[in-house]
Amino acid sequence: xxxxxxxxxxxxxxxxxxxxxxxxxxAGLRNNNQVQIxxxxxxxxxxxxxxxxxxxxxxxxxxxxxxxxxxxxxIDINVNAIQGVCWARxxxxxVECTISANLSVTNSDDDFIxxxxxxxxxxxxxxxxxxxxxxxxxxxxxxxxxxxxxxPTP
Numbered sequence: 001x002x003x004x005x006x007x008x009x010x011x012x013x014x015x016x017x018x019x020x021x022x023x024x025x026x027a028g029l030r031n032n033n034q035v036q037i038x039x040x041x042x043x044x045x046x047x048x049x050x051x052x053x054x055x056x057x058x059x060x061x062x063x064x065x066x067x068x069x070x071x072x073x074x075i076d077i078n079v080n081a082i083q084g085v086c087w088a089r090x091x092x093x094x095v096e097c098t099i100s101a102n103l104s105v106t107n108s109d110d111d112f113i114x115x116x117x118x119x120x121x122x123x124x125x126x127x128x129x130x131x132x133x134x135x136x137x138x139x140x141x142x143x144x145x146x147x148x149x150x151x152p153t154p
Contacts, residue, residue, distance in 0.1 A: 028147060028148065029147075029148040030148055030150065031055065031058070031124070031148045031149055031150070032055075032058050032061075032150060033053065033054050033055040033058050033124055033149065034054055034058050034059070034062060034067065035052070035053070035054035035058070035059050035062070035067045035068065035069050035088050035089065035090050036052065036053055036054060036090065037050065037051070037052045037088055037090055037093050037095050038050070038051060039051075040128065048130070048131060049128060049129070049130050049139075050095055050128065050129055050130075050131065050136070051126065051127070051128045052069065052086075052087075052088035052095050052125075052126070052127055052128075053069075053088075053124070053125065053126035053127075054067070054069045054088060054124070054125065055069070055122070055123065055124040055125070055149040055150060056069060056070065056119075056121060056122070056123055056125070056149075057121070057122060057149055057150030057151050058149070058150050060150075061150055064091045066089055066090070066091045067089060067090055067091065068087075068088070068089050069086075069087070069088040069089075069125050070086070070087060070119065070125070071084065071085065071086040071087075071115075071116040071119045071125060071127075071141075071143075072084070072085055072116070073085075073113055073116050073117055075103070077103070080102060080103045080104055081100050081101065081102055081103060082100070082101050082103055082113055083098065083099070083100045083101075084098065084099045084100075084101075084112055084113045084116040084138075085097070085098045085099075085116075086116060086125060086127045086138065086141065088125075088127075093134070094134060095129075095134045095135065096134070096135045097127050097128070097129035097135065097136055097137060097138035097139075097141075098135070098136075098137060098138065099112040099113065099116075099137065099138045101113055112138055112141055115141045115142075115143050116141070116143070118143050118145065119143055120145050121151055122145060122146065122147070122149040122150070122151050123143055123144065123145050123149065124142075124143070124144040124145075124146065124149050125141075125142070125143055126140075126141070126142040127140065127141045127142070128140040128141075
């Protein structure tokens with residue numbers, strides 16, 4: 001049986017060329033929530049309301065070497081208090097908001113602390129504070145742990 005070598009060569013070229021244009025299959029929504037800091041309104045006492053937002057993964061993957069966002073909590077049994085802080089930085093500005101809660105009294109500040117503790121590697125964080133400078137007392141905090149946020153990369 002005689003086999004036409006030309007058919008195999010042409011078929012091989014077509015299959016090889018299609019492999020060059022193939023891309024990896026990707027599915028699912030992906031957000032790239034870079035760190036942002038901005039004023040959202042003026043309160044009646046002329047104090048700025050500052051909001052910062054962004055995801056840990058997008059901050060880590062940022063093209064600049066300065067952007068970050070995060071939260072941390074700490075307990076000091078000597079003063080019977082727990083403190084939380086969230087901070088954010090862009091290439092041009094750094095801000096933070098803080099909250100303190102008494103360990104022996106339950107109040108709404110405990111909810112802020114619990115939210116801060118829920119931050120994980122794929123978290124999106126958004127916080128607001130009233131203040132005239134780069135820091136103030138937290139007035140709102142959103143932590144979203146979702147699959148669409150970029151995971152941190154080295």
